[in-house]
Amino acid sequence: xxxxxxxxxxxxxxxxxxxxxxxxPISNHLYFYWYRQxxxxxxxxxxxxxxxxxxxxxEIFDDQFSVERPDGSNFTLKIRSTKLEDSAMYFCASSDxxxxxxxxxxxxxxxxxxx
Amino acid sequence: xxxxxxxxxxESNEEEPVHLPCNHSTISGTDYIHWYRQxxxxxxxxxxxxxxxxxxxxxxxxAIAEDRKSSTLILHRATLRxxxxxxxxxxxxxxxxxxxxxxxxxxxxxxP
Numbered sequence: 001x002x003x004x005x006x007x008x009x010x011x012x013x014x015x016x017x018x019x020x021x022x023x024x025p026i027s028n029h030l031y032f033y034w035y036r037q038x039x040x041x042x043x044x045x046x047x048x049x050x051x052x053x054x055x056x057x058x059e060i061f062d063d064q065f066s067v068e069r070p071d072g073s074n075f076t077l078k079i080r081s082t083k084l085e086d087s088a089m090y091f092c093a094s095s096d097x098x099x100x101x102x103x104x105x106x107x108x109x110x111x112x113x114x115x
Numbered sequence: 116x117x118x119x120x121x122x123x124x125x126e127s128n129e130e131e132p133v134h135l136p137c138n139h140s141t142i143s144g145t146d147y148i149h150w151y152r153q154x155x156x157x158x159x160x161x162x163x164x165x166x167x168x169x170x171x172x173x174x175x176x177x178a179i180a181e182d183r184k185s186s187t188l189i190l191h192r193a194t195l196r197x198x199x200x201x202x203x204x205x206x207x208x209x210x211x212x213x214x215x216x217x218x219x220x221x222x223x224x225x226x227p
Contacts, residue, residue, distance in 0.1 A: 004158075033214065043159060043202075045214040056214060091158045102206075103149070104215060106158030 002026045004107035006092050012113045013082055021077045021110045023092030032075045033093040033104060034067065036060070043091070049075065082114045119203045121221040127193045128226050135188040135221055137203030142183050145208035150177065150188050151215070152199040159202065159217070162188065166208075198225045 005024045013019050025032050034046040048055040049067055066078045075094075079086055089111050093104040120138040127133040139148065150162040163170055163177045165186070170177040176189040190197055200220040206213055 035215075035217075042219060043153070043215075043217040045216065048214055058214075093158075102213075103161035103164065104159075106160065109158050 002105075004092055004094055004105050006090075006107040006110050008110060009108070010111045010113070012115065015084055015114055016081050019079050019082055019112065021079075021090050021092075021112070023075045023077075023107055024073050025075055025092065025094030026096075026105055027073070029094035029096045029105075031055075031095045031102075031104075032067075032069070033095075034077045035091045035093065035106075036088040037091065037109075038085075038088045046077070079112075082112075084114050087112055087114045119205060119218055121201075121203055121218065123219070124222040124224065126224045126226060127190075129195060130192050133190040133193045133197070133223065133225075135190075135201050135203075135223065136185065137187070138185045139203070139205055140184045142205055143207075146205040147208060148177065148179060148183075148186050149204045149206050149215070150175070151202045151204060151217075153202070153220070154196075154199045159215075162201070164206075193223075193225045195225050195227060198223055 007022045011019055032049040035043050037043045045058050047057045047061045047067055064080045068076050089109040091109045092107045095102050095104045147164050147166050149164040151159045152162050153159045163172050163175050165177045165179050178187045200222050202217050202220040204215050
C-alpha cells in the first residue's frame, strides 16, 4: 500500500540553525500539507500546497518557514532560523482529487529538537 | 469553522464494541464529518467520513444523527491496537485542498 515517507525521523539542531524536513508524498497525489504537534498538544496545520503554490497557511507559518517541491517526488519544509519553540513533531500529508473523500494520508513524522 | 466536542477519554474492553460520540451542533449543510485517529508515536490516520447517511468500512462504522448535530464512531470489536486518540473533524464539501483542524480528540484505552 502506498505511503507517505519522511526523513529524517529525528533531527537535532541548535537554535538559529536552518533545517530542512523532507517528505515523499504518495506518487499520484496533488495536494500536500505540513502539520506540527508540540509534545502533549494538538496537531496544528501549517501550510497546504497545490500546483506549486501555497494554497493556505496558518499564522504559525511565518517568514521563517518555506515549502518547496523541488522535483516530482519530494516536498520539503524549511525553517530558516530555528527557535526553541519550533521543537515538535512535523507531519507531512498528501491527498488526491478522486472521489469526494479527499482523505489526507500522513507520514510518520519528523521529531525536531531545537537546543 | 464549525466546532466539534468530544469527551476527553473512554475505556473499553478488548473484543467489545466501542461507541465514540461527537457533538457538532453548528455543522453546516455542506460539512462532511471525518474521523481520524492517532496511534501512539504515529501520524494521524484516516478512519471514515460521512455526510448524512451512516457509513461502514473495514475499520469502523459512522452513525450520523438525523439532524446531523452529532455522530458516533463505532468500532465493532476493539483490539489493543485500537488504543489511540480519535478526532472528529468537520470538512467543507468543496474542501479538496482544505486543512484538517484537529481538536484534542478522545483518548481511547482498551483493556485486555
